[in-house]
Structures are given as structure tokens and as C-alpha cells.
Amino acid sequence: MISLNIEKTFGFISKESVSAYEAQVKAAQEALENGTGKGNDFLGWLHLPSSITKEHLDDLKATAQVLRDNCEVVIVAGIGGSYLGARAVIEALSNSFTWLQDKKSAPVILYAGHNIGEDYLYELTEYLKDKKFGVINISKSGTTTETALAFRLLKKQCEDQRGKDMAKKVIVAITDAKKGAARVTADNEGYKSFIIPDNVGGRFSVLTPVGLLPIAVAGFDIEKLVAGAAAMEKACGKDVPFAENPAAIYAATRNELYKSGKKIEILVNFNPKLHYVSEWWKQLYGESEGKENKGIFPAAVDFSTDLHSMGQWIQEGERTIYETVISVEKTNHKLEVPSDAQNLDGLNFLAGKRVDEVNKMAELGTQLAHVDGGVPNMRIVIPALNEESIGGLLYFFEKACGISGYILGVNPFNQPGVEAYKKNMFALLNKPGYEEESKAIRARL
Numbered sequence: 001m002i003s004l005n006i007e008k009t010f011g012f013i014s015k016e017s018v019s020a021y022e023a024q025v026k027a028a029q030e031a032l033e034n035g036t037g038k039g040n041d042f043l044g045w046l047h048l049p050s051s052i053t054k055e056h057l058d059d060l061k062a063t064a065q066v067l068r069d070n071c072e073v074v075i076v077a078g079i080g081g082s083y084l085g086a087r088a089v090i091e092a093l094s095n096s097f098t099w100l101q102d103k104k105s106a107p108v109i110l111y112a113g114h115n116i117g118e119d120y121l122y123e124l125t126e127y128l129k130d131k132k133f134g135v136i137n138i139s140k141s142g143t144t145t146e147t148a149l150a151f152r153l154l155k156k157q158c159e160d161q162r163g164k165d166m167a168k169k170v171i172v173a174i175t176d177a178k179k180g181a182a183r184v185t186a187d188n189e190g191y192k193s194f195i196i197p198d199n200v201g202g203r204f205s206v207l208t209p210v211g212l213l214p215i216a217v218a219g220f221d222i223e224k225l226v227a228g229a230a231a232m233e234k235a236c237g238k239d240v241p242f243a244e245n246p247a248a249i250y251a252a253t254r255n256e257l258y259k260s261g262k263k264i265e266i267l268v269n270f271n272p273k274l275h276y277v278s279e280w281w282k283q284l285y286g287e288s289e290g291k292e293n294k295g296i297f298p299a300a301v302d303f304s305t306d307l308h309s310m311g312q313w314i315q316e317g318e319r320t321i322y323e324t325v326i327s328v329e330k331t332n333h334k335l336e337v338p339s340d341a342q343n344l345d346g347l348n349f350l351a352g353k354r355v356d357e358v359n360k361m362a363e364l365g366t367q368l369a370h371v372d373g374g375v376p377n378m379r380i381v382i383p384a385l386n387e388e389s390i391g392g393l394l395y396f397f398e399k400a401c402g403i404s405g406y407i408l409g410v411n412p413f414n415q416p417g418v419e420a421y422k423k424n425m426f427a428l429l430n431k432p433g434y435e436e437e438s439k440a441i442r443a444r445l
Helices: 017-018 022-033 054-070 086-093 117-130 145-170 182-189 211-216 222-235 246-257 272-289 313-315 356-370 387-408 416-428 433-445
Strands: 001-006 071-076 108-112 132-136 172-177 193-195 262-268 297-302 323-328 377-384
Touching: 001 246, 017 145, 022 246, 022 387, 054 108, 054 132, 054 145, 054 193, 054 211, 054 222, 071 117, 071 145, 071 211, 086 211, 086 272, 086 356, 086 387, 108 117, 108 145, 117 145, 117 377, 132 145, 132 211, 145 172, 145 182, 172 182, 172 211, 182 193, 193 211, 222 387, 246 323, 246 377, 246 387, 262 272, 272 297, 323 356, 356 377, 377 387, 416 433
Parallel strands: 071 108, 071 132, 132 172, 172 193, 262 297, 262 323, 323 377
Antiparallel strands: 001 377
16 A cells, blocks of 8 residues: 655644644545535546446456457557556556567557647658557547547548558547547447546546556556555545545645745656656646646656756755655566676675665665755655556545645636637637637737
């Protein structure tokens, strides 16, 4: 089970000040449970892990098997919450170099629809020219520009290369139950489809088909992933006492740090496989809390790599930051440092030690140095990089985010600011219906 340690924040805030949030946390928990808070039409994630049925998982696994049997490559087309959760889990659990190997046990998972890079899309379509590929198209509306553009290209290429009949078999839609362009396309073309629940926002959707199908295609156990999340749902439940509830404590601590002037939270990992967990976390907290000129800025670093680039700023820069470190207790493999007769690098003092021991000492040494340098530290420990642990970690962050947003006083489940760039982009591209905006924006330019 995941554990949270906030001891290294107490030189900056007090234990009593964190405990003083108990009433606010209780009120936030009740608002979530009773659906009385802001954004209460997007609370479908709250008890999602414990409500997923075996039949639903079996359907997802069967569809994943069709893609696994018929594809060398599967492209996940989506942006933001429509791909980050899946990518976070897949990258955390995958062998870092499987995609380079000749013999693969699962299709290579690639991503599109998360940018508008012409070179990226050209290079992707070139790579796919001699590949048996399929597509998981993830979009509630089907009209999100980045994803719709990529899917238009991939749909045509898949049909041209594999024929319409096979394309129908290897293109899967994850979209709205009844409406939207992606739903109409799926129904017209006869694609297998799964529903994005109306009451689950994109950044909370990793345990819906949005995340579960790509994760299953990649060859990972979605039953264990959901079980890990369900265990954390119970551990963070509304009746769990404040002092024993990790999501409650994390939410309270980060709000107290924010109140004390710590405006930036840096999520730190010492395992490179967690890079996309950080990317997922950045969207979860940035999009949920960055409203009404409020909110902690979510940043992330990969240590020890970024200690050689960002380490100086973190150690001695403006003291508006705190760190939340994700520590993985046990590695999945064992590798010892060899001895060297010449010892020119001076590393024989490490001979016979596990590489992970060196990494853990770097982690401990960094924490002590940063705390001494004026950076409060929280530490989240997960047992290992496996489905249960990652499922639990994702739900822990989701539950804490809901509580934290309510403490902050914002609606954690909407994202009105995301639309601003789209309106300008459509006006500049002369999209039908944006004629007046187009005139106005061109006058400004």
C-alpha cells in the first residue's frame, strides 16, 4: 500500500497547522460524496474503481486481444486526459527498450493527436507504411482539432493499407454514448466502441476505457490495476480518520504550504519510468486548480538526471517551491556495480552494491540537501512498479485533487480557460462561424 510522509515539511509549517484542516477536509469529502460541491456533475471517478464489473473488464480484454492479434502497432489518438493516463501506466510498466527488439510480445504503442506537429505526423505515417497497424480513437466530441486531424490521416491510411473490412476490425472508438462526430463515425463505420461516461472528465478518466483499453493492448493486467485503485479508494474513504487518510493529509499539507508562500509544487521521481506519471499529474492538478488567479503551479523533474540541470535552481533559487517525491521501494530487477582493477573512475567503493542502493542514497542525500536549502519535502512511497501500485497511486492523486480543489475554493472539475486558445486558433484559420472573431483578431494583429 502507498504511504505518505510529511515530516520534512514541519520545519516550514507546523503539524498543528496541517491537523487544523481536518474540518475543511471533512466538508470537502462530504461535498464529494453527496454531490453538493462545484462541478458535481463530474464525480463519476469517485467510486469508479469499486464499481467496475468483471463483464466490463472482459469486454475490454477481448477487444484488446483482437488488436493484439491483428496489429504490430497500435496508435492511441487522443490529447490531454484522453492519452496521458494510458501513457503514464504503459511507460511505467513497460521494458524501456522493448520497442527496439525484433521479437515483441505486444504491439508497439504509439501516440498521435496530442500535437499539431507536421513533421511528427509525417514521420509517423511514413513509419506505418509497412506496418499492420490499428487505431484507438479517443475523443468525447470527435472534433478536438489535434485528435480529429490525426485520426483523419490515420483512418485513411489504415483503410488504404489494410482494406475497409480489416480497418473496421482494428479501429476502435472511445467516445460519447450518443452524440458527437466520433460517435457518428463509429456507428456509421461499424467500429467497436466504448463509452466515456458523461460524469467523468478527461483528466480523471484513466480507469475508464480511455485508459484501460490501451493498457490492456500493451499487455498489462487491468484487473490488478483496478484492484489497486479500489484498495486506495477504500484507504482514502470519507470515514477513514483524517490522520490515517493519505489523500486528506496530502491535500491539507499542500494547501498549508501554498498559504505559507510555496506557490510551486515539484513532483520528483528517482525512476525514469515515472516520467509520464508526472505528466499526467501535471494536467490533473494544473487543470483542476489553476482558476480565479489561484492555484499551485505543478512542475516535475526526473532525478537524478535533472539534478544536473534544475538542481541548482531547486537548491538555491527563489524559495517559493516545495517537492513531493515519489519513491519506489523495490525495483523489478537486480544489477550490481562491478569491481574494476584500475579503478580510474574511483567507484570501487560501490563494488558489489545494488545500483538501486546508489539511487536510494542519491534520493536521501537530495532530500536532506533540499530541506537544508529551504525546500519542504513530502514523500510518497509505492511498493514497486506494478499494476496494483500504479492503480493505487493514480487514485490517491485523484482523490486528493478533489479534496484540495474544494479546500482552495475552486471548481476542480471544469476547465473554462482551455477554450481561449481554441477560439483564437479557429478565428485565425477562418473556421466557418468565426467570421466576426476572425475580423477582430486580424485587426489586433
